[in-house]
Amino acid sequence: MGVTIYQVARAAGVSPSTVSNVLNGRDGRMLPETRSRVVRAMQDLGYRPNHAARQLRTGRASAIGLVVPSVANPFWGAFAQRVEAAALTHGQHVLLCNSERDPDRERAYVDELWAEGLRAIVLCTSLPSLDHLADKISAGLRLVAFDRTAQLGDPDQVINISIDNVLGTKMATQHLLDLGHRRIAFISGSLGSINRKERHRGFVEAAAAAKLGDGAITWAADDDDFADLDAAALGRAAVAELLQRPEELRPTAVLTINDMTALGVCAGARTAGLTPGRDLSVIGFDDILLAELAWPPLTTIRQPLDAMATAAVDYLRADPDGAVTAPSVLIRPELVTRDSTGPATA
Amino acid sequence: MGVTIYQVARAAGVSPSTVSNVLNGRDGRMLPETRSRVVRAMQDLGYRPNHAARQLRTGRASAIGLVVPSVANPFWGAFAQRVEAAALTHGQHVLLCNSERDPDRERAYVDELWAEGLRAIVLCTSLPSLDHLADKISAGLRLVAFDRTAQLGDPDQVINISIDNVLGTKMATQHLLDLGHRRIAFISGSLGSINRKERHRGFVEAAAAAKLGDGAITWAADDDDFADLDAAALGRAAVAELLQRPEELRPTAVLTINDMTALGVCAGARTAGLTPGRDLSVIGFDDILLAELAWPPLTTIRQPLDAMATAAVDYLRADPDGAVTAPSVLIRPELVTRDSTGPATA
DNA sequence: CTGTTAGCGCATTCAA
DNA sequence: TTGAATGCGCTAACAG
Numbered sequence: 001m002g003v004t005i006y007q008v009a010r011a012a013g014v015s016p017s018t019v020s021n022v023l024n025g026r027d028g029r030m031l032p033e034t035r036s037r038v039v040r041a042m043q044d045l046g047y048r049p050n051h052a053a054r055q056l057r058t059g060r061a062s063a064i065g066l067v068v069p070s071v072a073n074p075f076w077g078a079f080a081q082r083v084e085a086a087a088l089t090h091g092q093h094v095l096l097c098n099s100e101r102d103p104d105r106e107r108a109y110v111d112e113l114w115a116e117g118l119r120a121i122v123l124c125t126s127l128p129s130l131d132h133l134a135d136k137i138s139a140g141l142r143l144v145a146f147d148r149t150a151q152l153g154d155p156d157q158v159i160n161i162s163i164d165n166v167l168g169t170k171m172a173t174q175h176l177l178d179l180g181h182r183r184i185a186f187i188s189g190s191l192g193s194i195n196r197k198e199r200h201r202g203f204v205e206a207a208a209a210a211k212l213g214d215g216a217i218t219w220a221a222d223d224d225d226f227a228d229l230d231a232a233a234l235g236r237a238a239v240a241e242l243l244q245r246p247e248e249l250r251p252t253a254v255l256t257i258n259d260m261t262a263l264g265v266c267a268g269a270r271t272a273g274l275t276p277g278r279d280l281s282v283i284g285f286d287d288i289l290l291a292e293l294a295w296p297p298l299t300t301i302r303q304p305l306d307a308m309a310t311a312a313v314d315y316l317r318a319d320p321d322g323a324v325t326a327p328s329v330l331i332r333p334e335l336v337t338r339d340s341t342g343p344a345t346a
Numbered sequence: 347m348g349v350t351i352y353q354v355a356r357a358a359g360v361s362p363s364t365v366s367n368v369l370n371g372r373d374g375r376m377l378p379e380t381r382s383r384v385v386r387a388m389q390d391l392g393y394r395p396n397h398a399a400r401q402l403r404t405g406r407a408s409a410i411g412l413v414v415p416s417v418a419n420p421f422w423g424a425f426a427q428r429v430e431a432a433a434l435t436h437g438q439h440v441l442l443c444n445s446e447r448d449p450d451r452e453r454a455y456v457d458e459l460w461a462e463g464l465r466a467i468v469l470c471t472s473l474p475s476l477d478h479l480a481d482k483i484s485a486g487l488r489l490v491a492f493d494r495t496a497q498l499g500d501p502d503q504v505i506n507i508s509i510d511n512v513l514g515t516k517m518a519t520q521h522l523l524d525l526g527h528r529r530i531a532f533i534s535g536s537l538g539s540i541n542r543k544e545r546h547r548g549f550v551e552a553a554a555a556a557k558l559g560d561g562a563i564t565w566a567a568d569d570d571d572f573a574d575l576d577a578a579a580l581g582r583a584a585v586a587e588l589l590q591r592p593e594e595l596r597p598t599a600v601l602t603i604n605d606m607t608a609l610g611v612c613a614g615a616r617t618a619g620l621t622p623g624r625d626l627s628v629i630g631f632d633d634i635l636l637a638e639l640a641w642p643p644l645t646t647i648r649q650p651l652d653a654m655a656t657a658a659v660d661y662l663r664a665d666p667d668g669a670v671t672a673p674s675v676l677i678r679p680e681l682v683t684r685d686s687t688g689p690a691t692a
Numbered sequence: 693c694t695g696t697t698a699g700c701g702c703a704t705t706c707a708a
Numbered sequence: 709t710t711g712a713a714t715g716c717g718c719t720a721a722c723a724g
Contacts, residue, residue, distance in 0.1 A: 002461075004701055015711045020703055030709065048461050052407070053701035055398035056716050063441070070427050072635065077423030081416050081444050093462075095409070096442040098427050115348075115394050116439075232639050263639045270641050289418065290636050293578050293609045295616050350717055361695045366719055376693065399717030402700050696723075701716105708711080 003047040012041035023049060061117035063093040064316060067109050068124045069101045073231075074288045075258065075303075076124065079146075082309035083122060090317060092120075103127055114141060120316040122146055126193030130154050144312045148194050150328040159315045160328040161308055165195050168301040168333035169202030172255050172283045175299070175335055177210050180344035181253040181281060185217040187238040187265060188257035189231070196257060199285065203255060217242070217251055231257075235264025236271070239280075243272045252281065252344045259284035259291045262298055266340065281341040287334075296339035304331060349393040358387035369395060407463035409439040410662060413455050414470045415447045419577075420634045421604065421649075422470065425492075428655035429468060436663060449473055460487060466662040468492055472539030476500050490658045494540050496674040505661045506674045507654055511541050514647040514679035515548030518601050518629045521645070521681055523556050526690035527599040527627060531563040533584040533611060534603035535577070542566075542603060545631065549601060563588070563597055577603075581610025582617070585626075589618045598627065598690045605630035605637045605646055612640060612686065627687040633680075642685035650677060 005019040012019070014034060021029050022038045030038075041047075055061045064087050068076040084094045095113065099106040106125060113121055114136050124146045134155040137143055143158050150160040169186075176184050186203040188196055200218065207216035219238045235256060242251055256262040262284030266276040276282050277296040284291060287302035311329055351365040358365070360380060367375050368384045387393075401407045410433050414422040430440045441459065445452040452471060459467055460482050470492045480501040483489055489504050496506040515532075522530050532549040534542055546564065553562035565584045581602060588597055602608040608630030612622040622628050623642040630637060633648035657675055 002701080005703095006701085016702080017704075017712085018710060021710090024703075034709080050402070050701050051462055052398045052401035053716090054703080056396070056402050056700090056718090057702045057704085059716080061398070066442075071417050071430075072420075072424040072427035074418075074420045074423060074636070077420060077426075078418040080423075080426075080442065081418035084417075084442055084444050094442045096412075096426065096430055096440045098430050116397055232635075260639075263636070267639055267641060267643075289578075290420070290609070293606075293613055295613060295641050297613075348717080351719095352717085362717095363696080363719080364694060367694090370719080374693095380693085396717050399700090400719080402702090402716090403718045403720085405700080694724085697721090698719100700718090703714105703716095705714085706712090708709105 002050060003045045004050070005047075008038065008041045008045055008047050011045060012038045014038060055117050059117055060119050063095050063118060063120075064313065065095045065097065065109075065113040065118045065121040066124075067097040067099055067106060067113075067121065069126075070098045071096065072098075073260070074290060075260075075286050078288065079124070079305055079309060082305050083312060086310050086313035090313070092313075099125075101126065107132060110136070122312050122316070124148075126195065128192075128194055130158055133158075142316050142318075144315050146308070146312060149198065149330065151194065161311050161315075162195065162328075162330060163301075163303045163308075163333045164330045165198035165333075166202035166205070168285060169199045169255065170206040171333065171335045172285070172301050173203050173206035173210075175337070175341065176253045176255065176281060176283065177206070177212075179253070179281065179341060181251075182212060182344065183215040183217065183249070183251045184212065184253045184255060185219055185238075185242055185251035186255050186257075187219045187235060187242075187261055189221045189234055189261075191220045199257060214249075217249075231260035232264030232267070235261035235266075236268035239265045239268035240272065243269070243274070243280075253341070254280060254282050256282070256284050259286045259288045259298060259300055262300065262340070263290070263294055266294065266296075266298070277340045277342050279345070281344070283341050287336055291336075292338065294340070299338045299341040300336050302334040302336050304334065307331060348396060349391045350396070351393075354384065354387045354391055354393050357391060358384045360384060401463050405463055406465045409441050409464060409466075410659065411441045411443065411455075411459040411464045411467040412470075413443045413445055413452060413459075413467065415472075416444045417442065418444075419606070420636060421606075421632050424634065425470070425651055425655060428651050429658060432656050432659035436659070438659075445471075447472065453478060456482070468658050468662070470494075472541065474538075474540055476504055479504075488662050488664075490661050492654070492658060495544065495676065497540065507658050507661070507677070508541065508675070509649050509654070509677045509679045511544035511679075512548035512551070514631060515545045515601065516552040517679060517681045518631070518647050519549050519552035519556075521683070521687065522599045522601065522627060522629065523552070523558075525599070525627065525687060527597075528558060528690065529561040529563065529595070529597045530558065530599045530601060531565055531584075531588055531597035532601050532603075533565045533581060533588075533607055535567045535580055535607075537566045545603060560595075563595075577606035578610030578613070581607035581612075582614035585611045585614035586618065589615070589620070589626075599687070600626060600628050602628070602630050605632045605634045605644060608644055608646070608686070609636070609640055612642075612644070623686045623688050625691070627690070629687050633682055637682075638684065640686070645684045645687040646682050648680040648682050650680065653677060 005016045009016045009019045071077045097109040120142045122144045137155045145160045149162045269276045269280045284300035287300045291298040351362045355362045355365045417423045443455040466488045468490045483501045491506045495508045615626045630646035633646045637644040637646045
């Protein structure tokens with residue numbers, strides 16, 4: 001069924017090990033002429049390397065493992081699409097895993113991928129600690145932690161790729177302040193994960209700098225009542241509660257942990273008879289495809305996913321022996337102004 | 347690094363081949379007692395089968411290949427999440443491929459997966475013909491064609507899983523008729539793919555049965571100006587054009603090829619100063635997560651994704667030697683009534 | 693009912 | 709600079 005290096009070797013008049021050397025870029029061990037003869041033979045015969053055999057021999061698989069909370073979430077779906085595209089440019093495949101934000105599941109996936117020989121994993125995690133991966137990492141696992149900034153005590157060699165969350169919510173808060181809002185709510189699920197804490201911090205700091213005082217309202221779910229896909233429901237619930245407050249305590253603008261929650265807030269506001277963008281300003285985070293499609297189109301903080309996905313795959317492929325020069329990549333967010341935010345009216 | 351069947355065999359006091367037999371469910375070839383001894387040894391040693399070795403030996407990989415247009419599209423993201431979940435219950439992994447609706451890319455992916463030993467593929471395709479896969483299928487490829495109904499001349503052994511598209515748009519059209527609408531537009535990208543043709547047919551037939559005559563308007567993009575992710579832009583463009591028509595030719599209700607397009611229609615209607623659900627009824631297709639979140643919440647035809655994904659994975663795992671008793675699974679759509687459709691006012 | 697054995701395709705010593 | 713030989717972990721004859 002498949003062409004083997006033996007057939008290639010015979011066709012090129014060399015030994016199998018020479019073909020193997022060509023395959024593995026050990027060009028120094030042969031004459032350029034020999035090399036080109038081998039390459040030609042591979043093309044003529046339509047040779048394709050057998051990944052299973054290579055993996056059996058080396059113990060390493062070439063695919064990239066991708067662990068996301070859930071590709072059903074449009075943000076992660078978009079990210080997964082870009083990771084796959086970036087991997088494809090290197091001829092690598094992507095193994096898809098949905099952790100559903102369950103830490104046990106997340107760990108089990110990484111264990112499983114490791115046991116299967118995968119040595120390159122993009123882990124989209126909100127876990128504060130990566131200690132449980134330290135042994136694998138020192139044993140050769142290339143791990144990109146995505147959407148999570150570097151933490152003290154992280155294993156060396158872990159590469160963190162994330163937006164600058166603090167800056168992002170600062171920009172969002174500032175935008176609202178510039179529009180004249182003085183009572184602003186930050187809405188989020190439980191503040192357990194790193195990036196949520198950071199986004200919250202950006203809000204708190206920007207609000208403090210503007211001396212908002214009690215005008216800075218934090219609404220965070222206590223525990224994990226809301227799963228990943230319930231972000232919208234969370235927004236709905238939060239806004240329903242906030243709008244019941246007496247007018248002098250009621251926010252005129254809302255900043256959410258992500259776009260899905262913002263969409264929920266918009267829906268909740270409408271249920272309460274308010275028009276988002278006019279009676280209540282709403283700003284999201286992520287800039288998912290649907291942010292632009294919502295009514296009103298959602299002002300949000302964009303995460304440049306293309307750049308992030310490409311960076312992730314590049315690091316995974318970097319020379320394993322090379323020094324990791326950039327242990328952490330902090331990407332700059334962008335404010336995208338659309339119609340869901342407007343001047344303060346109250 | 348790994349425990350092998352030899353170690354298990356030694357621990358259980360049997361030969362490696364007996365362990366292999368246990369692994370492969372050939373229970374008939376050993377005493378129950380022997381079997382349990384082996385199982386115990388596997389647990390004690392923490393044995394995990396080496397997929398690469400197994401694949402090298404058998405030529406078959408155990409992962410499932412999933413080819414979707416793009417997981418960045420919320421519908422396909424949701425589907426991918428469910429396929430992965432279904433595969434996980436069998437301990438199988440999912441290899442993710444985004445075809446971006448490029449037929450060449452789609453074919454290249456299938457070739458690649460096949461060459462890598464994958465023998466189970468879920469192919470979400472709009473291609474009318476599957477002839478190019480016939481040879482692989484007869485050579486043992488298990489292929490589930492998703493979102494595509496069976497066609498005359500399809501290779502045997504292909505399993506088609508799809509909703510009943512004709513019924514779906516009939517239900518949608520009927521819903522609009524029941525609300526009193528007499529000028530209804532069907533909006534879609536080019537009608538090249540099977541399921542689009544079918545959805546269109548459902549609309550045409552229901553409209554004809556209601557003697558709508560010129561009141562049944564088909565708006566379909568000529569060629570593929572709009573890629574998968576531009577569905578919303580397509581809806582916007584279509585509605586902008588339709589609303590410019592003289593009043594007696596202007597639709598009072600719109601039925602779209604999918605929810606993303608419907609969301610675009612809603613946005614376009616608002617741009618034109620109309621309120622969806624009041625001035626223009628809009629009904630989508632799919633029931634993606636965001637349909638409920640839109641404003642107004644979108645009436646739509648639901649595709650029961652869970653059932654569809656489970657069916658796909660089950661068929662992939664069915665006994666390869668068993669007769670394929672259900673070459674085609676036609677799933678019943680459900681009308682989900684929300685606020686984007688209302689009585690005809692014009 | 694259980695054990696022995698011979699590769700699957702490749703990478704990698706070690707010799708030449 | 710190249711070649712011959714070995715084994716990664718497993719399955720499937722086949723022999724016992």
